[in-house]
Amino acid sequence: METKDQVIHQADQKLQQEFNQWAQAGRGDEMEDHHSDITEQAIALMNLQPSDRVLDLGCGTGWASRRLARIATGGDIVGIDVADEMLRRAEQASAGTKNVRYIWGSAENIPSQDNFFTKVLSVESFYYYANQGKALDEVRRVLAPGGRLFILINLYRDNPYSLRWVTELKVPVQALSEAEYITLLQQHGFEQVEARRIPDRSPSPEEYSGKWFKNAAELKDFKRIGALLLIGSKPV
Numbered sequence: 147m148e149t150k151d152q153v154i155h156q157a158d159q160k161l162q163q164e165f166n167q168w169a170q171a172g173r174g175d176e177m178e179d180h181h182s183d184i185t186e187q188a189i190a191l192m193n194l195q196p197s198d199r200v201l202d203l204g205c206g207t208g209w210a211s212r213r214l215a216r217i218a219t220g221g222d223i224v225g226i227d228v229a230d231e232m233l234r235r236a237e238q239a240s241a242g243t244k245n246v247r248y249i250w251g252s253a254e255n256i257p258s259q260d261n262f263f264t265k266v267l268s269v270e271s272f273y274y275y276a277n278q279g280k281a282l283d284e285v286r287r288v289l290a291p292g293g294r295l296f297i298l299i300n301l302y303r304d305n306p307y308s309l310r311w312v313t314e315l316k317v318p319v320q321a322l323s324e325a326e327y328i329t330l331l332q333q334h335g336f337e338q339v340e341a342r343r344i345p346d347r348s349p350s351p352e353e354y355s356g357k358w359f360k361n362a363a364e365l366k367d368f369k370r371i372g373a374l375l376l377i378g379s380k381p382v
């Protein structure tokens with residue numbers, strides 16, 4: 147029988163393989179366009195201070211890490227990702243940014259000392275974690291007392307369009323509801339837990355020719371329903 151750690155390790159290897167392929171196909175950079183508007187709104191809610199130490203969990207090519215670094219100018223921004231090809235691109239793109247660094251690792255085993263970060267942001271990554279409870283325990287461990295967590299996800303049960311991805315993606319994903327996520331964060335020791343909907347205000351095409359939506363009206367409706375932003379604090 148496999149132990150919990152072996153199951154997580156195998157899941158991470160699969161995620162690494164898949165997202166290395168995404169990076170090689172240029173999909174890491176494309177995600178900046180897709181997630182930019184909702185991420186800007188989440189960052190605005192983070193009330194970032196110049197000295198903040200921020201973890202960007204599942205940072206991909208690091209575009210959000212660099213935006214955080216431009217605000218927390220005297221702080222320390224750390225992007226962590228399980229896909230080394232994503233991180234290679236993140237490092238290349240961040241050559242001129244002093245207060246950002248990237249570390250390879252898994253959300254379920256975060257390579258950081260305890261109580262270090264003042265804030266954690268995770269964009270479109272949390273639903274890939276094989277053991278979301280373990281990831282939340284890890285985030286709570288690395289957050290300083292009073293530190294705040296911001297999880298932004300487009301795939302969740304209350305946005306029916308996003309459930310189309312569940313069977314199409316090549317790696318397993320979790321599709322919890324907003325209510326289930328609130329309970330999960332509370333069960334894993336987060337306080338002041340709240341959920342917000344973040345509509346995607348980026349311009350939509352008049353014609354849609356991709357594979358996820360039947361037509362442009364469906365895409366607009368998906369964006370209107372918006373992403374789910376989960377917020378929680380580590381107790382002081």
Ligand SMILES: C[S@@+](CC[C@H](N)C(=O)[O-])C[C@H]1O[C@@H](n2cnc3c(N)ncnc32)[C@H](O)[C@@H]1O
Nearest residue numbers: 165177204205206227228229252253269271274
């Ligand atoms: C859809 S991409 C989003 C990347 C980036 N946050 C963005 O918005 O462009 C998901 C990212 O999460 C990373 N990821 C998935 N599971 C992970 C895990 N268990 N630990 C760390 N990173 C993970 C993937 O490697 C990938 O880079």
